[in-house]
Amino acid sequence: MNVRIEEIDGNMVAFLEGNLDTAAAPETEKAMNPLNDVEGKDIIIDCTALDYISSAGLRIFLGILQDAEEKEGHVYIRGINDKVRAIFAITGFSNIFEFI
Amino acid sequence: MGNQIKLDSHGEMLLGQYRKLQPTLEDLAKESYDILRHALREQGIYVTAMEYRVKTEKSLIGKLELKGAKYKSVDDITDLVGIRVITFYNDEVDKVAAIAKRVFDIDWKESVDKRKLHQLDSFGYNSLHYICRLKTGGPRFELQMRTALQHVWSTIEHDTGYKGDVKIPREYKRQFSRLAGMMELIDDEFSRLRILLTDYRRQTLALVKSGKLDDVPLSAETFRSYLELQPFDRLNRRIAAVNQAEIFAVSMMSYLPVLESLGMETLGDVQRFIDENSDDAYQLAISQLAITDLDILSSNSALQYLCLVYVLKHNGGREGLKSLFDIINGESDANEMLADLMMEQAKTQSFMQYVIQQK
Numbered sequence: 001m002n003v004r005i006e007e008i009d010g011n012m013v014a015f016l017e018g019n020l021d022t023a024a025a026p027e028t029e030k031a032m033n034p035l036n037d038v039e040g041k042d043i044i045i046d047c048t049a050l051d052y053i054s055s056a057g058l059r060i061f062l063g064i065l066q067d068a069e070e071k072e073g074h075v076y077i078r079g080i081n082d083k084v085r086a087i088f089a090i091t092g093f094s095n096i097f098e099f100i
Numbered sequence: 101m102g103n104q105i106k107l108d109s110h111g112e113m114l115l116g117q118y119r120k121l122q123p124t125l126e127d128l129a130k131e132s133y134d135i136l137r138h139a140l141r142e143q144g145i146y147v148t149a150m151e152y153r154v155k156t157e158k159s160l161i162g163k164l165e166l167k168g169a170k171y172k173s174v175d176d177i178t179d180l181v182g183i184r185v186i187t188f189y190n191d192e193v194d195k196v197a198a199i200a201k202r203v204f205d206i207d208w209k210e211s212v213d214k215r216k217l218h219q220l221d222s223f224g225y226n227s228l229h230y231i232c233r234l235k236t237g238g239p240r241f242e243l244q245m246r247t248a249l250q251h252v253w254s255t256i257e258h259d260t261g262y263k264g265d266v267k268i269p270r271e272y273k274r275q276f277s278r279l280a281g282m283m284e285l286i287d288d289e290f291s292r293l294r295i296l297l298t299d300y301r302r303q304t305l306a307l308v309k310s311g312k313l314d315d316v317p318l319s320a321e322t323f324r325s326y327l328e329l330q331p332f333d334r335l336n337r338r339i340a341a342v343n344q345a346e347i348f349a350v351s352m353m354s355y356l357p358v359l360e361s362l363g364m365e366t367l368g369d370v371q372r373f374i375d376e377n378s379d380d381a382y383q384l385a386i387s388q389l390a391i392t393d394l395d396i397l398s399s400n401s402a403l404q405y406l407c408l409v410y411v412l413k414h415n416g417g418r419e420g421l422k423s424l425f426d427i428i429n430g431e432s433d434a435n436e437m438l439a440d441l442m443m444e445q446a447k448t449q450s451f452m453q454y455v456i457q458q459k
Binding site: 091 | 389425428430
């Protein structure tokens, strides 16, 4: 699982690549930690190269969303594949995030 | 411009006293404002605006020029510090006043309820003015309390120069009075409407609690009250138990337009929708979740599966599911994929056999 965070056009963009399964979650959470401190910028989680997300992965996304909402920020999820989208839907989280 | 005014020796003496007192007045303004703001918050009173000011030297000079002889010392000028509280409603002015009486000492000889000063045939500036002193002593200050509409009236009246030095013709005065009367009436009507709405909310909540849900129309207000009864908790817990999942609390209000789109008009309709579809919603949910190790669910899950089942049972088919996801998630082509996914799982469900037979 690879995570790369860049500031692009005033947004913080996290590029995720691989399987965000339970085993990969602790490292991924650590790598995405800087997003929890973002203020005054929107966050985009680019999932174009993300193959799978587990519950642990959903928890990381939800943590980032909660922190951003406290600071009146937005979290957008970009480029998710059908498999990942289905996981958001069957767990009831598809209307919690903003997908672009 | 204020400096061009030449005060007499008495006025100069008062001005000198004011200059010496100014740091004390600044502290007094801040302290009295903080005391009142804190007390209002403690009582859960939210006001439109609250502000304080210390009279500027320029403004004081203007006052002293006009009526300086009236004051023996600067202590006799009661509006050197002013606090203004602007409330939403009429009755809140009285609430603020009651709290002010508790936290400050009121100089009743100087305080004026301008709301009671009008002649029967006149209207106009309505405001409650108290001259106060901190319980710990110190100079007096003025507290003005008025509604937002009274404030609008007073600001416009000031802007038009109604009380200026030019004599206003009778016909314009009459126009002012008519408008003031209208403002007073609107203020009263807003207060009355608020009382009616509060009563309605209370009655609705009582109906929800007593279970007379068919008498309660579905609206944002009533749905919020209904959610306090946690009507989806049982189904959520049932679904979550399949994977020993954690239920992540999110707002369910976003589902109100979904329920409305499904034709529900009362909370009774919503309750029946839950009662009649919970078992099928549970079966559909576990057909999706049991084959995964997903152990976190949104608290919207029960509601989402109930809606899916309802649409399918009412012959909505794939298009109905797509429309449903469009309302839940916002319109997107991706909702077609979700509709296909749910349709595929639903085909194996017993309630769908009944739907197919009906067709």
